Amino acid sequence: MKKLALIIALMGLGACVMAQDLKYYLPDSVSYNPAIPKPKDIVYHEVGEYHITHDRLVNYMKAVATAAPDRIKLELMGLTYEKRPQVLLVITSPKNHQRLEEIRQQHVQLTDPARSGSLNIENMPIVVWIGHSIHGNEQSGTNASLVTAYYLAAAQGRQIDELLENTVILFDPSFNPDGMQRFSGWVNQHRSKNLVSDPNDREFNEVWPGGRFNHYWFDLNRDWLPAIHVESQNRLEWFHKWKPNILTDHHEQGSNATFFFQPGVPSRVNPITPDKNQELTGKLGKYHAAFLDRIGSLYFTKENYDDFYYGKGSTYPDVNGAIGILFEQASSRGHLQQTSNGLLSFPFTIRNQFVTALSTLEGAKALRKEFLQWQRDFYRSAMTESAGVAVKGYVFGDEQDKAKTFHFAEMLRRHQIEVLSVKNKFSAEGSEFKPGSSYVVPTNQPQYRLIRAIFEKTFTYKDSLFYDITSWTMPLAFGLPSAELSAAQYGPAAGDKITDLPKQVGELTGKSEYAYLFTWDELYAPRALYELQQAGVTVKVATNKFEIPVSGSNVSFDYGTIMIPVKQQRLGSAQLAEVLKGVADRNYIRIWAVNSGNVNSGSDLGSSKFAPVAEPRVAMLAGAGVNATDAGEVWHLLDQRMNIPATHLEPSAFNRVEVDKYNTLIMVGGSYNELNKEKLKSWVQAGGVLILTEEAVQWAAQNGISNVSFKKTKAPVDSSQKAVYVDREQVDGAQRMSGAIFGAEADLTHPLAYGYNQKTVSLFKANRVFMEKSKNPYATPFFYGAKPMQSGWVSRENLDAVKNSAAVVVNTVGGGRVISIADNPNFRAFWLGGSKLFMNAIFFGRVIDAASGRGE
Secondary structure: OHHHHHHHHHHHHHHHHHOOOHHHOOOOOOEEOOOOOOHHHHHOOOEOOEOOOHHHHHHHHHHHHHHOOOOEEEEEEEEOOOOOEEEEEEEOOHHHHHOHHHHHHHHHHHHOHHHHOOOOOOOOOEEEEEEEOOOOOOOHHHHHHHHHHHHHHHEEOHHHHHHHHHEEEEEEOOOOHHHHHHHHHHHHHOOOOOOOOOOOOHHHOOOOOOOOOOOOOOOHHHOOOOOOOHHHHHHHHHHHHHOOOEEEEEEEEOOOOOEEEOOOOHHHEOOOOOHHHHHHHHHHHHHHHHHHHHOOOOOEOOOOOOEOOOOOOOOHHHHOOOEEEEEEEEOOOOOEEEEOOEEEEHHHHHHHHHHHHHHHHHHHHHOHHHHHHHHHHHHHHHHHHHHOOOOOEEEEEOOOOHHHHHHHHHHHHHOOOOOEEEOOOEEEOOEEEOOOOEEEEEOOOOOHHHHHHHHOOOOOOOOOOOOOOOOOOHHHHHOOOEEEEOHHHHHHHEEEEOOOOOOOOOEEOOOOOOEEEEOOOOOOHHHHHHHHHHOOOOOEEEOOOEEEEEOOEEEEEOOOOEEEEOOOOOOOHHHHHHHHHHHHHHHOOEEEEEOOOOOOEEOOOOOOOEEEOOOOOEEEEOOOOEOHHHHHHHHHHHHHHOOOOEEEEOHHHHHHOOOOOOOEEEEOOEOOOOOOHHHHHHHHHOOOEEEEEOHHHHHHHHOOOOOOOEOOOOOOOOOOOOOOHHHHHHHHHOOOOOOEEEEEEEOOOOHHHOOOOOOEEEEEEOOOOOEOOOOOOOOOOEEEEEEEEEEOOOOHHHHHHHOOOEEEEEEEEOOEEEEEEOOEOOHHHOOHHHHHHHHHHHHHHHHOOHHHHOOO
16 A cells, blocks of 8 residues: 555656656647647746746737737736736637627627527637736636647647637636735745745745735735726726637646536525526536546535525626536645645646637537527526516615716626616615616616626525625615616616716816805715825814805805815815815815805804814734735725825834824734734724724733624534534534624714714624623714624624624723724725725724713
8 A cells, every 4th residue: 555655656746757848738539730839939937847927928919829829819907006018818619710800799689689589590600718816826727728729729620620610719817916916026036946845845835915916915816796806907998899608717726626616506506697607607517527537636516515606607607697607626836735634736727728628619519509599598597587577777876975876887897787867866765866866677688687786685505605705786786876677666776778877077076265165065075085094184183064155155064074274274265276176176076165254054164163184194004913905905005096105014014113193003804913903902992993803803802902892603513412513514614704784873963974964874784703892881883783694604693792792892092992893894895885884994083072971
């Protein structure tokens, strides 16, 4: 047995050596065009010898496109945050290239029920998107793209000719260029000449945040639906330009696994997805199994992974008339790693990814007409379904936050969803919707199923275990008023089709020698405020309501209104007016000029109820132990949306540097065991504002920095009861908070609630942090009531803990404030309904009265 084990181990190591020759990967029954450069000719190393860097990857894709122009056309989809090109290779036969645009237009017509019936699919090519490694540290996919690109460019013979004649391949070699570059640099610089396979080696243990994420530490595989990031937006434009029939999503999983391909767990398929989708997924899976069987690779299906959240690359196609296929290869993480299955070499992982790319294309060719027919049927049946439902449309919009309304409509348009104007003012579900600030989305359109996925609230599930979140109802996430429309409501409400969204504009109503005002309702009001502070403008915030004459009319202003007194500025009045006009234009806000401080009601402009607002000097703790995606969400919010710089401090840096330069410190979910707790507490006592989210709330309370207390959850199984061992995974797994939406009741007079106009604020919970309400009646400005559930799945035990718990607690510590937010107000950067709470903590934390946060 020992001898056999040694032989197997040497075979694994031998695979690594063999991989230094391209023949290790390629079918040996195929001849190849010698005019096509092999990867080594361009990237200077064999595939799998090193991890490919993004610049060399692009160089090779350019090289094969240049060498095989009759088969390959290279397109630039766009640039990443770090200005790396996102390239797409369009690969098909020379004959198809000659009429490529005609093929594209004809193919897209399959998704239009009004025109698809007349299309002849007998000789229509199938469109397949082969996508690689959206997680930057799962690089067997991207490295396999070198081999696949070579094969598709250089292979010769009847088999490849038939494939290219019957398919148009959209070939995306790297879904996440910035992350892959970060990871390839790490593993290559730690690679030894004599490969080290010990999992404890530095090669396999990246420093924080690792290469998984994009520039802003986001998981791009969760961004297909919200499409917040440039990489996703660039890709979606091309996805809908071509409407592929199949999209492959090449990933990696734990090193001790084998290889997974879909279908996944049957009970965890989104109920909006038609059964035919899973039937076709299973048919295509037969080809993956056959191809992997040929090379002796182990695999599994129908376990672990699901098809529920439409924001993932393997699931988004399912709601767009296509089939998404997830591949998960056991990861070597570096070049050669010891696993429970023996030595796992990087070349071996690459070969599996290459082989399943070929199996996908072979299955697509064989099942071509069935996939094309399904695409046509998907959109036809969507129209039939929509005709049979009572909901004929959805309306959304907020007159007081036009920017957020714009971004929601912008998101819908990215997904090819038709949006209409609102024709007449009307009320629905307790909200008022007006022309110019609201939109209607008709359900009677091809994207009906995707519209449901975006607008519907969900409470019924077949399973209690989820790979990702259980709800993402977008109007709740954006914090926008919305409503379902019946047939009687839809007709009077629906206006003209929107072809181009109206440009966002700002306005300065006039010039004043006394003061200017702008409300805090708009999404970009914090950005405008910070821009003014950077220009040296003194600002104050209203802690009371008031009504004041403006241009001959009486206008009411709410809590959180920003006031700019003219005579207290170092700028002259004319210069100040010019600055304000630019601020209004760039941030899409309205700034009112007022000529007197005497109000009709409320507080005069000279009252102490107008509190000075200090310019925030922000630092965020980041580094080992900190949840990178949570930190990235804050970074993106401040940097991309609000134009506010924030210092990212490693705990070790916080411990050694002078921190008095910062007046605001942010700690997101994570572990902070190395942080100097006494230094942090002293900083807060000296007047700092400490903002805590998720698990950081527990850490601060455990270390005496806040006096927050927590509710306990009941055990799912009583210790006195018998339990069946095989049920353990299901029972324990059901207690995980995968992510659901809860409505928090807000005290709209509190500084942390400035700018909110709805009493209930939707927050996203994906943790088991359940805070007790403070004994101080003014210290819990956001709390969950007796019926907080808005959408999603949660166990009975966790729901009981959420009920009547605190969402936000404020503690006064010396001269400072600790703001504890139990949940994630910035979830995945599309939870714009929570970003105002977070920005209020940054700007108005110091405005909160000290007595309101003291413990009783």
